[in-house]
Amino acid sequence: MTRRYDVLGIGNAIVDLLARTDDDFLVTHALRKGSMTLIDEARAEALYAAMGPVTVVSGGSACNTIAGLASLGGSAALIGKVKADELGELFAHDIRALGVDFTTMPAADGPATARCFILVTPDGERTMNTYLGASQDLSPADIDAEMVAASSIVYLEGYLWDPPAAKEAFVKAARLAHSAGSRVAITLSDPFCVDRYREEFLGLMRTGAVDIVFANEHELLSLYQTPNFEEAVGYLREESLLGVVTRSEKGVVAVTREETVAVPAAPIEKLVDTTGAGDLFAAGFLFGLARDFDLRTCAHHGSLAAAEVIQHLGARPEQNLRRLAEDNGLPV
Template sequence: STFLGAAQKLGPDDIDPETIKAAAVTYMEGYLWDEPGAKEAFLKAAKIAHDAGRLVSLTLSDSFCVDRFRDEFRRLARDEVDLLFANEAEILSLYETDVFDDALQQVRKDCKFAALTRSEQGSVIVADGEVHVVDAEPVSKVVDTTGAGDLFAAGFLYGLTRGKDPVTCGRLGALAAAEVISHYGPRPQVSLADLAKQKGLA
């Protein structure tokens, strides 16, 4: 079970408008969508970001979160979120289907951008209605998948905020995720910037 620690106390007073205005993308964790104060904080942050012409992203975090807050997450995805991150189980749960392509067509209607990860099958990127399939980065052995989704999002957002095209963003996400699943622990053990340069993605 995920333990959120002090993050459970997130509330609207914790939102720093100047920080959000200065950020190209505000990244929100679905795990935090539990407490009323956190929900207020999300909506406040999204409004500040959009008023400043910035992007809002949301990761669904866990299919159990989606099961609890499906209708609310759908509204968020449709009304507040520019970029949705989800793995296959999460997006299937969000749209209550067992067919990935059905969920894909739904998210195309709801979100301008979506990055959907499918483990060894790579990822599917939705950008302005277009769909791009990106291969997973090969690894010799999967050791620990902790942090894979967060590292994928980090790589993807790195590319997006530097004006990279959707496929390159997906490849950067795949590269970062591949590094972290090749060892124990959720933090990279080598320079992701160096890896990106080696692959010609930086």
């Protein structure tokens, strides 16, 4: 069956504010290096005042994935909540300029458009502080049933599992997708997110609510509460779904009950900023899945997209990923 969209992403609609910094700044402001911390509006204003020059670009985990998929030449749509303010307009303009269908109505009042302060140290590590603002007000009413049914894969962002209404929106989207014969994928997003919702995420996996799970190595270990990677992969193998686990420079492992496929990380010249690595990996992998490529080819697409984004500042690709894939002998 031909669908209008390869992937529909549902997640936090966020504007990223990126700045280079050093470890002393992180210590001074009591920031946990390499983590993602939720903050309130007052903390957001204080950090912004202290950061110095920033680069402003639309972001959000699932949104970055959808942007990467569009760069690969995939057809994509997005559901996410912004406010009708300056940053909300910037976000909508940026995502639509990529050819992504984004029709979610902005909020007329309430919290401001979400923003994420991303501090990048010289080693390329990123420390994120996120004010969720309007993004957490996503509700079941924002789920477009026709858009869901028109998508081969519906991709859900684990970061958005916190607000109750957004959780209901996820459940509605998953139900509609399966009713239409579409697949549902989720990214676990962050080890701390897994710590909060371990049983609920496992419930989604074991009740068939999701068909595909993306996680990095730390999230997988948190999910199964073990320090041993091979043991965690063994648990994942017993689930009735496709599990995709990224391991930074160690590559990726794709796991089903029938097969386990390991693919090395794509080579890079210089690590600049790890922001968006997992998001862009998911973009490449989902692009391949939507075209029924084998798991190894999907993983190579993902690894190449991730390698591109970590060699520059920001979580969106700077190169045309479709051309990059063709240059590297990958099918598109």
